[in-house]
Amino acid sequence: MLRIGLTGGMGAGKSTVARALGDLGAVIIDSDLIAREVVAPGTEGLAALVEAFGADILAADGSLDRPALAAKAFGDDAARAKLNSITHPLVGKRTAKLIADVPSDSIVVQDIPLLVENGLAPLMNLVLIVDVDVETRIRRLVEFRGVVEADARARISAQATDEQRRAVADVLLDNSGAPGEVETEVRTLWARRLLPFERNLRTGTPARRTDVRILPPNPDWPAQAQRLIARLWVACGATASRIDHIGSTSVPGLVAKDVIDLQITVADLAAADSLRDALGAAGFPVRPECTQDNPKPTPQDPAGADTALWTKRFHQNADPGRLADVHVRAAGSPGQQYALLLRDWLRADAAARADYVAVKREGAAKAAGLTGAEAAAAYLAVKEPWFDAAYPRALAWWGR
Template identity: 60%
Template sequence: MLRIGLTGGIGAGKSTVSRILGELGAVVVDADLIAREVVEPGTPGLAALAAEFGDGIVNSDGSLDRPALAAKAFGDDEARARLNAVMHPLVGARTAEVVDAAPADAVVLQDIPLLVEGGMGALFHLVVVVDVDAEERIRRLVELRGMPEADARARMAAQATDEQRRAAADVLLDNNGPQGRLDAEVRALWDRLTRYAENVRTATVVRTPPVLVSADPSWPDQARRLTARLRTVCGASALRVDHIGSTAVPGLEAKDVLDVQVTVPSLAVADELAGVLAAAGFPRVESVTRDDPRPAYDIGGEADPALWDKRFHAAADPGRPANVHLRVDGWPGQRFALVFRDWLIADEQARAEYVEVKRAAAAEVAGEADIETAVERYAAAKTPWFDGAAVRAEQWAERTGWRAG
């Protein structure tokens, strides 16, 4: 099952996106509809609201007087917190029932207006945000829905800011244009989601050829969302989760593939995580090219080669390739991934050298048709430079008193 979180500010057009995706085959779970269901006349939910906010929020026919509730619940933070304390458990329990009833191979789209406010993004395979400028949303709410402007602004003020929602978005859909403009973009998203769901079902990872691109300033934000998702999936088994590799070094050319290291207590724990990682969209890759610079890193010592072992997973999402390295806390490979990243950030000359090495390696394999072969040859071409760079990185760490931050 692929779970997608859909959100956006009031008046942004989430219903249009959910309608199109529902027509294409997604199982749509609408939090607003569920919120209405759990407070229908005679429900424990309505009784709980009345107990909290008074009988004045209930109409004579026993239904919820929504304007009366809004007047009481959206006036200040304390009142909203009281409303949420009643509604969130009810909506959560009913949502879980609906999601659990969906087919195992379904794409489940959960339309959640307060997804960002509730910090729920890491629970989903992807978060889709429908984005519309605030003043345009005000106009739509007033002109198209007939909502008083003061009410519209009060509701918007109670929600996350546009910047907060954009920061949470794995996919950002710009709905500022005329009606219908978004349709093609949503259909393209559906193609990505269906391929993603199939990859999760078949435990298929996305592998890309070693082609360098200019540094993308959004890589850190993308990695932040990815690491949050992995922390949630791995729970207490993950001692730390770090963005590593070239995309973690500002300004450095790199393959457009995020690398994340999950530090675990043992390889046995890493093996125990294989199933939950695969379900979360990160199947295990049994065979992986070594990207660790052993044995040069162990010059002066006799480290057991087994201490460089790791477990390797990769993303199933065709829209965001990523590598997930599970390494044991304190083992040489785990330490080196962090030292090397921080050394490159600190040392301009090392960065310049590494870029040239990467460019030469990428050029050497540019004509290779098989992706796995190209990746292996690319890694091998960088090895001679790594032999010396690994020692230099460790010398830098000792000289500066480096500690894993």
Template identity: 50%
Template sequence: MLRVGLTGGIGAGKSTVADRLAEHGAVVIDADRIAREVVEPGTDGLAELVAEFGREILAPDGALDRTALAARAFADDAARSRLNAVLHPRIGARTAELMDTAPADAIVVHDVPLLVEGGLAPSYHLVVVVDADEEVRVRRLAETRGMTGDDARARIAAQASTAQRRAAADVWLDNGGDRNVVHRAVDELWNQRLVPFEENVRLRTPRAPAPPEVVPADPTWPEQAARIEPRLRAAAGDRALRIDHIGSTSVPGLPAKDVLDFQIVVRTLDDARAIAEPLGDAGFVLWSGHVVEAESGWGKVVHTGADPVRPVNLHLRPAGSPEWRQAVLFRDWLRDNPGEAATYAEVKYRLADEHAGDTDVAGYAEDKQPWIRAALGRAEDWAARTGWRVDPEDAAIGATDPASS
């Protein structure tokens, strides 16, 4: 099953995208609809609301008068907390029930208006954000809900900002123009990303080997990594002592293969094996059933991302191994030494050209090792000089105080 979080500001046209995904066969779970269902006449939810806020919140026909409820429930923080205590458990239980009854090969789209505000992004394999220019949204709200311009802008301002939604978005859909345009974008998303992503997760299909291709640095690599890290942490739980964005994509300005590398430090390789299934369920598939040997003899377990559009590698290393420390040291040293990073870029481009006809990156990776081994010696000198150090459960600290990504 693939879990997709769908969100967008009021008036952005999120329902247009949800409806199109449903036409393709997605199982759409509408959070707003569930919120209405759990307080319909005759439900325990409505009875508890009446007990909390009085019969004045009921309309003459016995249904919930939402305006009357809002007047009481949003009067202060305590009242809002009482409302949430009634609604949230019921909404959560009903959502989980619908998720559980979806087919094993389903693409489940959870339509959640306040996904960003609620910090729910790590719960999904992908987050899709639907957006439109503010003036377009104001006009739509006037046409569909009869809102005044001031009311519409106030509602927009009360929700997450565009910057906050962009930070959460794996996919950004502009729905400010012709409906056919966003329909085509949804069709492409469905066929090229969601369908193969679901299949890769369900069948635990690792990413196919690919030849090395070094590309110019993408300034959004750290932002993309920041979206993925919470998903890894949610899947790995307490067995992950620390999670770092490592490798060339973690060094600003450094050309790299367009692959996000993460390192998960665990206590033992048994812990790495224990979280193989949760990581697979989260979209990070075990690359091999065997431990990859390391020079020190400690070994590591490798996973790859199942997303066909965003390549990811996970390196799970035990805390006793020297390799996990070297990976963080190498990253932080390159960040603090742009001249060394520039030299490394030249090495990478040269070797990528030499291995352009390869079917995978094994030869390219092996030929980088002499330079990297020598560079690690210089990095150790830098660490001693600057006071850089790192602990399995804490961020690296030193002269530049580099934080864990």
């Protein structure tokens, strides 16, 4: 199923977005609500808190007196750690149960106030951040919730910063406009991205463009790559030895197709095959028909005849809003080494970058008006000869 992480600063209007997504059909899992449920009267959570912090954290009716608990639990790091050691596993267990119970074709939205603070973004297929500037949030808290301004500022300062949230955001939902605007934005997101993403994820279908478009450099490409890499590390675990941003979008200032290229380095192709299901579940289904890089003459194979040296596994992102190609290659293989070498050479050599830009533009011109396999073939027919000729140049640069 598609797992969406939803968060935003206090006063940003996260509940408004959650409600809009729920109305569209998403299954909403509210972490705040779960946190209250697991310490309700009669639960093991409340009993554990009383044992740890004393019976005076209970109200007269036997429920948890939250201010009394806060006075004890937030006084020092050890007490806070004790509180978290009790509540976090219970919240995690309850959340896992709720997710397991929903249909497999669901879009699950986990409403988590501390998603960024607790490092949970890589566990999600997509992260939505409700984005509103701090001063607007403070004004809303004071005017609409009756929060004292000094208290609002103190509570906001204890949360992640806007910059930290934006760093993990796949989607920023601007909720600073007029009432109803963010709901319209959510409906568009649902129709154009979330529903297709869920369908692609469920059916193991990569998201792909049918034409070839070369775009100006996007300074956000490296940040987008890092968000995807964080998810890939969760899926791969110790099977991967490194995960790198490669390709044109990894070279500052280089024009490129709006597709993030990533390389997962593993010990061998058996390890690559072992990742197939985990990568698919993370949102990167395999392209089983793509198993080969174009061979180049190498020291191991001067004639370039042994294509087995250039074998790989290839996955693509299922998210139509962020196209990505994931190449899984064996450590030390020519393809694995060339991907890193080409990136580093292009970063360092302005003349090589200029050559490559000219080739990319020529390839895009050849592909203009074509779609699908025809467009890709026309584009590669121009690029691949340049790659062949560039290989010894890059090797010479590396050994200079």
